[in-house]
Amino acid sequence: MNKLKRRIRRLKKQLKQKMNKEKRPANNRRKYNDDKSRERSKQKKKRPQPQTKSRMEPKKEAVNTKIRQSDPAEIVTPPIKKRKKRKITKEEIEKRRKKKRKENIIEIIKFMLPVVLVAVLVFFFILNTSPHMVDGDSMKPTLMDKDRVIVRRTKIPERYEIITFKPPVKSEFQYVKRVIGMPGDLVWTEGNDLFINHQAETLPKESEMSAASELPDGTIKVNISDESLEQMSQLNKIPTGHYFVLGDNRNNSSDSRAFGLVDGKAIEGVVSFRFAPFSTIGWIK
CATH class of the missing domain: 1.10.287 (Helix Hairpins)
Incomplete structure (x- = not known):
């Protein structure tokens, strides 16, 4: 019986302790836990460190002090060897x-x-052009033999421009000449001389035709062949679509003085540019 009473008392005490723990506030529990953690940390700090670490630390400090005390001037760098420049020979130059x-x-x-x-x-x-090579000296000094020129096929010729055309005579080649007489110019003849004037509106009097000093301004006088004379003596004006052409080298040129007017349908185009030889490249006037 005594044993049972003792056990019952113990159980009562245990129940009271449990009840008291449950009644404690949460803050007290936290304080209790914090106190335990602090005690543990203090115990850890108080643990003595091994002797090996304490011995090694002063050595590291000594090494650091040596490095700090060293100056950059004391560090010796090896001298850089300059390469000798090789002399260049004349052949290499x-x-x-x-x-x-x-x-x-x-x-x-x-x-x-x-x-x-x-x-x-x-x-x-x-631009619808075509190249040509000058053959002969009839257009000296403007165009020389073997000059290479470009002809504009679409351009209508104007006075004093150089043209290429198929002549009204038997020839395998085209001619290169300068336009002197245009459609509508006044023309008249005296003997084998032909007079062309693009400024006058009416023909001069018969008494004034032979006097060179009394000819109207802008009159051009040329000597023509019998074949050309037959054609030109019947005209007072150059008809539309026809041109009177001459070579710049009059002493060595076969032109309208020999074969008469050139039909506009036979004209290929106007010489506009010379591309060879290199020293005379440029526009033709």
Whole structure:
């Protein structure tokens, strides 16, 4: 019986302790836990460190002090050896110059090729032109033998322009001459002399035809062949669509003085540009 009473008392005490714990506020529990954690941290801090770490620390400090005390002036850098420049010979200099010249020529060609191609397309397709080579000396000094020119086929000729045409005589080649007489110009003849005037409105009197000092202003006098005389003596004006042409080198030229007027249908075009030789490239006037 005594044993049972003791056990019952113990159980009652345990129940009371549990009830008291449950009644404690949450703050007291937190304080209790914080106190335990602090005690544990203090115990950890108070743990003695091993002797090996304490021995190694002063050595590290000594090394650091040595590094701090060292100056940059004390650090010796090895001297840099300069390479000796090799002397260039004259042959090497000439080779380099030749290479530069070739490179410059190649660059110029690369730049000029598209320009030339565009010019060719413009002249031959857009402007409806064709190239020609001058054969003979009839147009000296304006055009020389072997000059290469470009003819504009669509342009109507004007006075004093150079034209290419198929002559009214048997010839395998086209002629190159300068336009002197235009349609509507007054013309008259005296003997084998032909007079052309583009300023006068009426023909001069018969008494004034032979007197050179009394001729109207702008009159051109040329000596013509018998074949040309037959054609020109029947006219008072150059008819529409016809032209009177002369070569610049009058002493060595077969032109309208020999074969008469040129039909406009036989004219190919107007000489506008010379592209060879290189020294005389330019527009033709």
